[in-house]
Amino acid sequence: MGYLALVLHWHLPYVRHPEYPRFLEEDWLFEALSETYIPLLSLFERLHREGIAYRITLSISPTLAEMLQDELLQTRYLDYLERLIELAGRELRRTEDEPHSNKLARMYLARYRNCRQIFRERYGCNLLNGLIHLERKGVVDLICSSATHCFLPAFQVVPQAVKAQVEVAVQSHIRNFASHPKGFWLPECGYYPGVEEYLKAQRLPYFFVETHGILYADERPRYGVYAPLYCPNMVAAFGRDPESAKTVWSSRDGYPGDPVYRDFYRDIGYDLPLDYLREFLPEEKIRVSTGIKYHAITGAGDDKRLYNPKAAAKKLELDANHFISQRIEQFSRLSTLMEQPPLIVCPFDAELFGHWWFEGPEWLEAVLRGAAASSAIRLTTPGQYLEELPRQQIAQPCFSSWGNKGYAEVWVEGSNDWIYRHLHQQTIRMSELAMRFPNEKGIRKRTVEQAFREMLLAQASDWAFIMKTATAVPYAVQRTREHIYNFTRIYESLMSGSLQQEWFLGVETRNNLFRKIDYSCCVT
Amino acid sequence: MNGEILQSIPIEELVALAREEGYEEGGAADRATLTEFILENLEDRDREQEQENSPSVRVEESKYRITDRAPVECAGSEIYPIADRYNQKKIVFMVRDPHWAFAYWELDNKAYDTNPDNEEGAQLILRVYEAGSTQHPCFDIPIQFSDTSWYIYLPNQDCSYILDLGIVSQTGYLSLARSNTIHTPREGSVGSQGDFLDLHSEFSAYYGGGNSGSIPQRILAVGRE
Numbered sequence: 193m194g195y196l197a198l199v200l201h202w203h204l205p206y207v208r209h210p211e212y213p214r215f216l217e218e219d220w221l222f223e224a225l226s227e228t229y230i231p232l233l234s235l236f237e238r239l240h241r242e243g244i245a246y247r248i249t250l251s252i253s254p255t256l257a258e259m260l261q262d263e264l265l266q267t268r269y270l271d272y273l274e275r276l277i278e279l280a281g282r283e284l285r286r287t288e289d290e291p292h293s294n295k296l297a298r299m300y301l302a303r304y305r306n307c308r309q310i311f312r313e314r315y316g317c318n319l320l321n322g323l324i325h326l327e328r329k330g331v332v333d334l335i336c337s338s339a340t341h342c343f344l345p346a347f348q349v350v351p352q353a354v355k356a357q358v359e360v361a362v363q364s365h366i367r368n369f370a371s372h373p374k375g376f377w378l379p380e381c382g383y384y385p386g387v388e389e390y391l392k393a394q395r396l397p398y399f400f401v402e403t404h405g406i407l408y409a410d411e412r413p414r415y416g417v418y419a420p421l422y423c424p425n426m427v428a429a430f431g432r433d434p435e436s437a438k439t440v441w442s443s444r445d446g447y448p449g450d451p452v453y454r455d456f457y458r459d460i461g462y463d464l465p466l467d468y469l470r471e472f473l474p475e476e477k478i479r480v481s482t483g484i485k486y487h488a489i490t491g492a493g494d495d496k497r498l499y500n501p502k503a504a505a506k507k508l509e510l511d512a513n514h515f516i517s518q519r520i521e522q523f524s525r526l527s528t529l530m531e532q533p534p535l536i537v538c539p540f541d542a543e544l545f546g547h548w549w550f551e552g553p554e555w556l557e558a559v560l561r562g563a564a565a566s567s568a569i570r571l572t573t574p575g576q577y578l579e580e581l582p583r584q585q586i587a588q589p590c591f592s593s594w595g596n597k598g599y600a601e602v603w604v605e606g607s608n609d610w611i612y613r614h615l616h617q618q619t620i621r622m623s624e625l626a627m628r629f630p631n632e633k634g635i636r637k638r639t640v641e642q643a644f645r646e647m648l649l650a651q652a653s654d655w656a657f658i659m660k661t662a663t664a665v666p667y668a669v670q671r672t673r674e675h676i677y678n679f680t681r682i683y684e685s686l687m688s689g690s691l692q693q694e695w696f697l698g699v700e701t702r703n704n705l706f707r708k709i710d711y712s713c714c715v716t
Numbered sequence: 717m718n719g720e721i722l723q724s725i726p727i728e729e730l731v732a733l734a735r736e737e738g739y740e741e742g743g744a745a746d747r748a749t750l751t752e753f754i755l756e757n758l759e760d761r762d763r764e765q766e767q768e769n770s771p772s773v774r775v776e777e778s779k780y781r782i783t784d785r786a787p788v789e790c791a792g793s794e795i796y797p798i799a800d801r802y803n804q805k806k807i808v809f810m811v812r813d814p815h816w817a818f819a820y821w822e823l824d825n826k827a828y829d830t831n832p833d834n835e836e837g838a839q840l841i842l843r844v845y846e847a848g849s850t851q852h853p854c855f856d857i858p859i860q861f862s863d864t865s866w867y868i869y870l871p872n873q874d875c876s877y878i879l880d881l882g883i884v885s886q887t888g889y890l891s892l893a894r895s896n897t898i899h900t901p902r903e904g905s906v907g908s909q910g911d912f913l914d915l916h917s918e919f920s921a922y923y924g925g926g927n928s929g930s931i932p933q934r935i936l937a938v939g940r941e
Contacts, residue, residue: 217780345811543779548778597813673798
């Protein structure tokens, strides 16, 4: 027998633009809601209703939690769904003479209607309600990540930034979920020795690292990544299992790349005439993914077969069974090497399921059902595991991340390294503000609080990642500059005693996350 | 790493680096040959790594991808002007991986008034020390007054380093700013630990590698190419 801990990290950066009627990058959230978050919540609830004994850990980043409960974004998501329902309806008519495509159009129409119904009726437009419910039922452990998903190793030199990121995250989690986070997700699994001190100070008992974070610890890990390590301060580090990750993502036999699964790239947003799509597109001209996709991966090249949901459903059952049998086989191998039951930790970005891998949520559901039914697998969470097996080896994990090449290269490289002189400087200046204005009230208090929000927003790892991977670079650059600019302007205003109130109120209305925020943690 | 950086490394370290990269030619190799060899190898490796890893990057990218067209331009520098520097004398050192670190620095306005590039025989340098032995620098990297950041190759993993921004002139060495200390990460597992040896050996076999096995990637390649 062995323990299996599945961990899904839900995260998107804070994107909210009330100053525009429709904003392209807000679709990041809307796509993830329809394709990942609502399907995952639905499946977790379904399993619970059916009495399936499963446990899973969900890391909800504070920026995502803040967006999920934001009324403007909730309303805009419903508008987004209405547009999609209208488009899917139009597709039904357009494909009347193409039975296969018509069936798929019907599938999308049903999905979007279902999303609307679940979002509006079941959760009252706020998915946090569903997450809170699942945690109270004891099937889900909710953990948090840093306030704005900051890549913490890049802030070692200004530890007050790390402290602030952790403290604000915990305060926000408690307000949003009415419970203390059970553990912590280091953004990008970015670990440096010593970061655990800030976790311990916030009563966060564990975190996750990439495989080599454990394997290259300052003492050899007795059981590899198949048991956690306690850092010297007794906060536990859980390492990612490379074998199960490979089973999902291997180039030879990885699941999501199977030719029968639905293709991510082909989308009617690019395939159909602009005139037909116009009213659904931003500014009536920017071609975007609509989410309505009719093709299967098929193979290399653009010549794709139409997607066959039945064939995909058959395959995902096979893939889920394969995953389960591989874990059982892995447990039996590991058991001969260990004096305690092995633990396999499988962390994933939640957005892989549904958004990138369309069939991912169903695969996960089949895995949870299979694992719960197996006597050889015990589904667990790190918190539950530590309660049952509190005696573990003590060693200091190694600096690491789950980014390309395993260290900090993704977030510290030629395209994005320019940001750090500003981000470090504003952290130092924020400490100055916190010390100079410790017990303020009214507008001055709000001003210092907004400076703190701007500092945190600029520190999101997403901007550096996007600059590196060249996806939406102008937006990432603009966001970074915007928050540095806002912070600096507020800082200089406070120092000189001259604040332009109209401008400030605009910033405060726009970048409004963490409504109750305490900047005293910035005091050094 | 680029040719410029390799030019700044002492020849013995360049030879060691080339050997690490598989350079086996006998006899004395010149700097240019070694540099070319290392750069070619690194490019090959980067390409392989990119191919191997691209699906994982694509998956994360997919979160931020709503159009396959050219990204929509945004207002940036016009609406949000930010300073190039903050009028202070400082240097900051950041870990990137077991052998590379990033440093950025700035000089205050006073220093700008006395640009050492204009002073005969004076050279602005980055001086790298192993922490704990700041009397004996590891090596110097000559830089220009207009430079504001640098990627620095560090010979040892699991080792602490400090960096100075300074000027070497006919009158000696003057430190302008000293960085924070960084510690390079390990690139393999540590030596055996007593009774852990046997069990660990089993685990080494299980992972299919020993101390210098490759870093496991977050998500391996998906067969979609």
